[in-house]
Amino acid sequence: MANLKQLAHSLGLSITTVSRALDGYSDVSAATRARVREAAVAAGYRPNASARRLRKQRAELVAVTLPSDPGHVGPPHFLDMLSGCAEHLAAAGLNLVIAPVPRGVSELEICQRFVDGRRVDAMLLVRTKRKDERVEYLQSRGIPFVTNGRTESLIPHPFIDGDGFAGFRAATLRFHAAGHRRIGHIAGPQEYYFAHVRRRGWQAAMEECGLAIDLCAEGAPLEQGGYLAALELLRQPSRPTALVCATDEMAIGALRALREVDGGSQISIVGHDDLPMGAFTSPPLSTMRMTGENLGATFASLLLRAIAGEPAEDLQELHAVEFVDRDSHRRPPLAA
Amino acid sequence: MANLKQLAHSLGLSITTVSRALDGYSDVSAATRARVREAAVAAGYRPNASARRLRKQRAELVAVTLPSDPGHVGPPHFLDMLSGCAEHLAAAGLNLVIAPVPRGVSELEICQRFVDGRRVDAMLLVRTKRKDERVEYLQSRGIPFVTNGRTESLIPHPFIDGDGFAGFRAATLRFHAAGHRRIGHIAGPQEYYFAHVRRRGWQAAMEECGLAIDLCAEGAPLEQGGYLAALELLRQPSRPTALVCATDEMAIGALRALREVDGGSQISIVGHDDLPMGAFTSPPLSTMRMTGENLGATFASLLLRAIAGEPAEDLQELHAVEFVDRDSHRRPPLAA
DNA sequence: ATTGATCTCCAAAACGTTTTGGTTGACTCT
DNA sequence: AGAGTCAACCAAAACGTTTTGGAGATCAAT
Numbered sequence: 001m002a003n004l005k006q007l008a009h010s011l012g013l014s015i016t017t018v019s020r021a022l023d024g025y026s027d028v029s030a031a032t033r034a035r036v037r038e039a040a041v042a043a044g045y046r047p048n049a050s051a052r053r054l055r056k057q058r059a060e061l062v063a064v065t066l067p068s069d070p071g072h073v074g075p076p077h078f079l080d081m082l083s084g085c086a087e088h089l090a091a092a093g094l095n096l097v098i099a100p101v102p103r104g105v106s107e108l109e110i111c112q113r114f115v116d117g118r119r120v121d122a123m124l125l126v127r128t129k130r131k132d133e134r135v136e137y138l139q140s141r142g143i144p145f146v147t148n149g150r151t152e153s154l155i156p157h158p159f160i161d162g163d164g165f166a167g168f169r170a171a172t173l174r175f176h177a178a179g180h181r182r183i184g185h186i187a188g189p190q191e192y193y194f195a196h197v198r199r200r201g202w203q204a205a206m207e208e209c210g211l212a213i214d215l216c217a218e219g220a221p222l223e224q225g226g227y228l229a230a231l232e233l234l235r236q237p238s239r240p241t242a243l244v245c246a247t248d249e250m251a252i253g254a255l256r257a258l259r260e261v262d263g264g265s266q267i268s269i270v271g272h273d274d275l276p277m278g279a280f281t282s283p284p285l286s287t288m289r290m291t292g293e294n295l296g297a298t299f300a301s302l303l304l305r306a307i308a309g310e311p312a313e314d315l316q317e318l319h320a321v322e323f324v325d326r327d328s329h330r331r332p333p334l335a336a
Numbered sequence: 337m338a339n340l341k342q343l344a345h346s347l348g349l350s351i352t353t354v355s356r357a358l359d360g361y362s363d364v365s366a367a368t369r370a371r372v373r374e375a376a377v378a379a380g381y382r383p384n385a386s387a388r389r390l391r392k393q394r395a396e397l398v399a400v401t402l403p404s405d406p407g408h409v410g411p412p413h414f415l416d417m418l419s420g421c422a423e424h425l426a427a428a429g430l431n432l433v434i435a436p437v438p439r440g441v442s443e444l445e446i447c448q449r450f451v452d453g454r455r456v457d458a459m460l461l462v463r464t465k466r467k468d469e470r471v472e473y474l475q476s477r478g479i480p481f482v483t484n485g486r487t488e489s490l491i492p493h494p495f496i497d498g499d500g501f502a503g504f505r506a507a508t509l510r511f512h513a514a515g516h517r518r519i520g521h522i523a524g525p526q527e528y529y530f531a532h533v534r535r536r537g538w539q540a541a542m543e544e545c546g547l548a549i550d551l552c553a554e555g556a557p558l559e560q561g562g563y564l565a566a567l568e569l570l571r572q573p574s575r576p577t578a579l580v581c582a583t584d585e586m587a588i589g590a591l592r593a594l595r596e597v598d599g600g601s602q603i604s605i606v607g608h609d610d611l612p613m614g615a616f617t618s619p620p621l622s623t624m625r626m627t628g629e630n631l632g633a634t635f636a637s638l639l640l641r642a643i644a645g646e647p648a649e650d651l652q653e654l655h656a657v658e659f660v661d662r663d664s665h666r667r668p669p670l671a672a
Numbered sequence: 673a674t675t676g677a678t679c680t681c682c683a684a685a686a687c688g689t690t691t692t693g694g695t696t697g698a699c700t701c702t
Numbered sequence: 703a704g705a706g707t708c709a710a711c712c713a714a715a716a717c718g719t720t721t722t723g724g725a726g727a728t729c730a731a732t
Contacts, residue, residue: 003718014682019720029680046453050389051718054687059386061433066419076412083402087436095455097397097433100423117382119431223616249613256616277585280559280592282618339688350712355690365710387688390717 002043011039022047062089062303063099063114064124065107065134075247075273078126081148084296085124092304094121108133115143122307124148124299128159129191144306146315148299150193158306158315160299162290164194164272167321168201168244171270171288174323175242176209179333180268184215184240186229186250195221198246198272215240219250226250230257241333242268248275248287255281255328268331274324284326290319338379347375358383398425398639399435399450400460401443401470411583411609414462417484420632421460428640430457444469451479458643460484460635464495465527480642482651484635486529494642494651496635498626500530500608503657504537504580507606507624510659511578512545515669516604520551520576522565522586531557534582534608551576555586562586566593577669578604584611584623591617591664604667610660620662626655 002010008018013036021028021036028036039045053060064082086096099114101107111134114120121144125134128149135153138145146158168185175183185202188195199216206213217232219225226245233240234257245251251271258265271278271287278285292298302315338346344354349372357364357372364372375381389396400418422432435450437443447470450456457480461470464485471489474481482494504521511519521538524531535552542549553568555561562581569576570593581587587607594601607614607623614621628634638651 005718015719016682016684016721017680020681023720027680032680044452046449047720048390048718049453049455050386050395051687052720053386054384054390054689054717055719055721057687063431066415066422076415079402079412079415079418082415082434083436086402086434087438090436090438095399095433095435097431098418098422099431100419100426102423102426113382116380117385119385223612227616252613252616256618259618276559277588277613280563280588282592282595284592341688351689352691352712352714353710356711359690363710368710383690384688387717388690390687390719391689391691393717 002045003048004045007036007039007043007045010043011036059119059121060093060095061097061120062094062122062124063097063120064126065099065101065110067101067107067127075249076275076277077273081296081299084294085300086296088297088300089303092300094304096124106133108137111137115141122146122303124303128193130193130196131191132193144303146299146302146306148295150197150318152193156312156316158302158312160295160302160317160319161194162319162321164198164321165201165204167272167288168198169205170201170321171244171323172202172205173209175244175268175270175329175333176205176211178242178268180242181211181333182215182238182240183211183242183244184217184233186226186233186243186245186254187216187218188221188225188246188250190218192221195246202244219253221247221250223249223253223256226253227257228253230254231261234258234261240267241331242329243270245269245271247271248273248278248285251285251287251328252277252281255283255285265328266331268333269328270323272321278324279326281328283328286326286329287324288321289324291322292317292319338381339384340381343372343375343379343381346379347372395455395457396430397433397456398430398458398460399433399456400462401435401437401446403437403443403463411585412611412613413609417632417635420630421636422632424633424636425639428636430640432460442469444473447473451477458482458639460639464529466529466532467527468529480639482635482638482642484631486533486654488529492648492652494638494648496631496638496653496655497530498655498657500534500657501537501540503608503624504534505541506537506657507580507659508538508541509545511580511604511606511665511669512541512547514578514604516578517547517669518551518574518576519547519578519580520553520569522562522569522579522581522590523552523554524557524561524582524586526554528557531582538580555589557583557586559585559589559592562589563593564589566590567597570594570597576603577667578665579606581605581607583607584609584614584621587621587623587664588613588617591619591621601664602667604669605664606659608657614660615662617664619664622662622665623660624657625660627658628653628655 004015008015018036021033089096099110101110123145125147128147128151130152132151135151139155150159150161187199190196203213217229219229248271258267271285274287274289278287340351344351354372357369435446437446459481461483464483464487466488468487471487475491486495486497523535526532539549553565555565584607594603607621610623610625614623
């Protein structure tokens with residue numbers, strides 16, 4: 001409740017000494033230090049955050065911009081990631097603030113508001129686009145940041161990402177090895193890096209196998225988007241026998257399309273993200289996931305290292321993608 | 337980039353005048369005001385947030401505590417709500433910070449850290465418990481706050497909540513009217529208010545109909561919890577013919593249990609929350625939802641009014657619950 | 673007894689704003 | 703001419719920390 005001045009007065013000490021005692025400096029005697037600390041807890045003293053921030057010229061805050069378009073912020077377990085990240089940042093004295101992007105305002109403006117108002121020490125970027133104006137701005141400002149997902153920026157920046165290209169290529173090759181020849185792709189919006197690179201992985205595998213890359217439909221990265229895209233592919237004269245979907249949510253939408261058109265799922269399908277929900281769909285959804293423990297913690301740790309000044313090149317983590325085999329990918333290739 | 341002092345110097349004015357010009361006070365001439373504002377945008381001036389906060393004794397921040405237990409934070413679309421809330425708070429100059437609760441730390445401690453360190457002006461509480469220590473603490477501190485979900489606190493506090501009792505009672509009565517007699521309930525953890533009140537709604541309806549209330553199983557508010565709880569009910573000698581589930585996620589888990597035990601869903605089922613995913617399950621999940629537009633905005637608006645000093649009694653919103661009928665509730669009562 | 677270390681402690685400045693309580697000069701009214 | 707009003711500006715204080723640059727003891731060594 002009290003402030004430093006009151007605490008110092010009640011102890012008969014100077015503000016300086018109390019402050020330094022609490023911070024553990026060696027130029028205050030052990031006895032005094034103990035006495036001060038005891039009084040501090042007794043009084044329930046907590047330093048005023050604004051005052052410290054002003055003096056230390058650090059905001060002790062990190063912002064993450066969230067596009068307000070529902071579904072465009074990220075997969076459903078995304079909040080768990082943010083929460084884990086915030087937890088690790090908090091251990092370093094940083095709090096995570098949400099920077100929503102209202103409709104009609106650019107993400108860039110939001111970044112500027114936070115950075116130029118010195119409201120934050122660093123930023124977290126999610127759902128990166130191939131050409132991401134936020135990245136360019138933050139690089140020009142020299143503000144530390146980490147992105148979840150890569151970009152096509154020429155200047156390297158810290159990121160953490162899954163190797164979507166390799167994952168989708170492998171998934172496609174696996175379908176090919178299982179005998180599938182008409183392998184479709186349900187793609188996410190191509191301005192997003194993750195969606196683009198996943199499509200490229202599928203495409204590369206198709207070309208390696210000498211197959212046509214015409215079975216591709218794009219939609220919003222949500223159930224509805226996957227549903228509509230799948231319907232589109234199922235209208236083709238030569239239907240796919242297998243579907244590689246950019247996200248689990250899209251795959252779940254596609255599953256419904258298959259049920260409606262097919263009367264049951266005769267088509268193999270695989271998604272990406274390993275949503276918990278996937279284990280409970282019908283059939284249980286086979287999927288992929290980025291390897292590595294606790295994405296949020298890694299994200300936080302990269303950011304702390306970026307703040308500490310480590311060069312961007314040392315702060316780029318590209319994680320392999322692993323299969324989570326359940327049942328939806330096991331349909332025979334001749335079914336459709 | 338610059339600060340007030342530099343800006344004032346470059347204009348040949350005092351800091352006071354520049355500050356007041358920017359804030360639109362009437363004691364600076366229109367001409368000067370225009371000149372100052374022009375110079376400010378030219379210099380890209382933004383007031384230093386820490387300095388203003390210190391001086392104004394307001395943190396300009398609001399925190400929302402997030403239990404780090406995955407699945408215990410809230411339904412998947414929860415982040416959308418937070419994002420919408422943050423957006424409306426931002427319009428009032430408040431930013432939303434995430435206060436994760438690390439394992440082994442109580443939510444109370446987190447509240448204290450934020451409140452006593454004057455890091456926030458107000459708090460948002462989600463997933464309230466029947467006896468919620470956070471509520472008691474904040475009330476004792478006199479800090480404005482709003483909860484998403486009611487509590488059993490004796491002192492009234494601002495909240496926004498759906499009428500789970502009425503909703504679950506109505507759902508159960510509807511099953512009864514459709515001829516069901518063995519209506520089970522898949523309950524969430526009873527320390528949560530929402531889970532408790534939903535069970536009571538089911539129970540009240542059962543008693544009104546003169547039915548036994550033995551078909552009730554409790555689990556974590558996730559797919560897996562619903563799955564396990566449903567299996568438990570299906571092991572009973574006298575199986576339920578209809579299932580009222582505390583959340584959509586639990587209902588989706590229960591759907592899988594029905595598929596496994598039943599070989600298909602012969603049992604009616606209804607959930608709560610209206611997850612987008614529910615439209616894509618097999619069968620499409622019938623559910624309930626709190627009425628009202630844009631929960632996040634309402635949440636924010638209640639908080640702003642609480643900060644403005646409106647009494648708690650005027651800030652309690654209990655919204656009716658409406659059915660979202662898809663298909664899963666239409667199974668005939670004799671099926672099991 | 674002086675010098676130099678060493679140990680404790682502290683006054684004051686600084687961080688960048690907002691706000692208080694003025695001052696100055698021009699103008700109006702009697 | 704003097705009193706009063708008003709418009710336009712500003713110096714200084716305040717918010718609560720952290721940090722700089724000492725100051726005053728105490729003690730050991732000369």
